[in-house]
Amino acid sequence: MSSSVSVASPAARLRGLRPDWLRDPKVWRTEVLAGLVVALALIPEAISFSIIAGVDPAIGLFASFTMAVTISIVGGRRAMISAATGAVALVIAPVNREHGLSYLVATVILAGVFQVVLGAVGVARLMRFVPRSVMTGFVNALAILVFVAQVPELHDVPWAVYPLLIGGLVLLVLFPRVTRVIPAPLVSIVVLTVITVAAGIAVPTVGDKGELPSSLPRPGLPDVPFTLDTLTTIAPYALAMALVGLMESLMTAKLVDDITDTRSSKTRESVGQGIANIVTGFFGGMGGCAMIGQTMINVKVSGARTRVSTFLAGAFLMVLCVVFGPVVSDIPMAALVAVMVMVAFGTFDWHSIAPKTLKRMPTGEIAVMVITVIVVVATHNLAIGVVVGTITAMVVFAKRVAHLAEVTAVTDPDDTTVVYRVTGELFFASSNDLVGQFRYATDPGKVVIDLSAAHVWDASSVAALDAIETKYAQRGKTVEIVGLNEPSARLHGKLSGELAAGH
Helix, strand or coil, rough: CCCCCCCHHHHHHHHHHCHHHHHHHHHHHCCCCHHHHHHHHHHHHHHHHHHHHHCCCCHHHHHHHHHHHHHHHHHHCCCCCCCCCCCHHHHHHHHHHCCCCHHHHHHHHHHHHHHHHHHHCHHHHHHHHHHHHHHHHHHHHHHHHHHCCHHHHHCCCCCCCCHHHHHHHHHHHHHHHHHCCCCCCHHHHHHHHHHHCCCCCCCCEHHCCCCCCCCCCCCCCCCCCCCCEEEEEEHHHHHHHHHHHHHHHHHHHHHHHHHHCCCCHHHHHHHHHHHHHHHHHCCCCCCEEECCHHHHHHHHHHHCCCCCHHHHHHHHHHHHCCHHHHHHHCEEEHHHHHHHHHHHHHHHCHHCHHHHHHHHHCCHHHHHHHHHHHHHHHHHHHHHHHHHHHHHHHHHHHHHCCCCCEEEEECCCCEEEEEEEEEECCCCCHHHCCCCCCCCCCCCCCCEEEEEEEEEECHHHHHHHHHHHHHHHHCEEEEEECCHHHHHHHHHHHCCCCCCCCC
């Protein structure tokens, strides 16, 4: 009997190790075109955020370039776009206003260091505590903010902007039905630019946002005194930037995970964001984090799935600014507004507000989603909205679980013993009502509290049990607690008798 085992040739094994974008020309084309579309969309955004931070437009563009290129290598979520963002600009604007650009750059570098440390100690694991209702509110608020951000581009503008916008939206809706080989946003941008230039139509353009850089950024150290005074000045802003940047980036990574049905390393993403900000700071950029709108263009609209699109978004951004600056400056803002309007429409979770969904969803879940949306839209800060939404969800959960703790009493036939059976979760919210559910004056001399169907979670519950024993003891009655599971017994044994005043 003989058997043969086929062994792949070294060349075949090498081909199998190559990434998809090298093996499949379609994937390569998708990634390249997606990167180009994102680069075009990044330019006006980066310039706008530079204005918010109070710095030259080149600072925001350099930041978008270095953030995208660096995160494409060190980030944990493939195809996600990181660049200069409005949230980061708002946090660090006071530094530039009060101390100057050098201190701003130093703040960005220190924020990156904080992010690396936070990522290394496992801050990404906190994402498990963000409920689905908060995530839904986050997505819907994001869509609203993206749409609202386009409104100023449609106010007090020449009438020609509106037909251009409508034409762009029509192309974005209909062109994918013809072919998806070329991204509809790219077609829309090119067509509207050609029309406005050829017809000489005077409308706001990318060039009106600010002057594009004519050279690549150069590395260097921030010109600040390396003293404790400098550290104490920038540290609060750097920590705030680190937390806001990580919150937005991790939420965006989770959103992309859901869209692509793939998993990503949130720890690597956290550390990667820090490294990208450190690199950006050394190149004189204003820092940044994940950009949700541009990420949606890359992943949802253009269909990108690899790091290539992220890298090329940053690379194309500099090429477009340095080499094709005059051409890019002629792109009408109406074309980019049309793209972002479609991104907003596609990002919003319409199913979450459908009448059928609202009828089935618990009131508390709907309230959490609405509160998250309101806070985000009111503050224009996604991180604050997520924190408030998560705290609200915890309060709703605690209130709901607190009502699940019940006490039932059974007295034996001889009327000498009463057994109280406690069911549910005992923690600070439910244990506060526990003390009032016993008949201290009328119960017989022996009281048994059966906790076999309960779980003791915290010191508040142990203190409540101690208070019950004390009230019975004051009346000359004995209490026996039975049925504690192992974790509850361990906590009760450790804290019982140690929580009264005076200890």
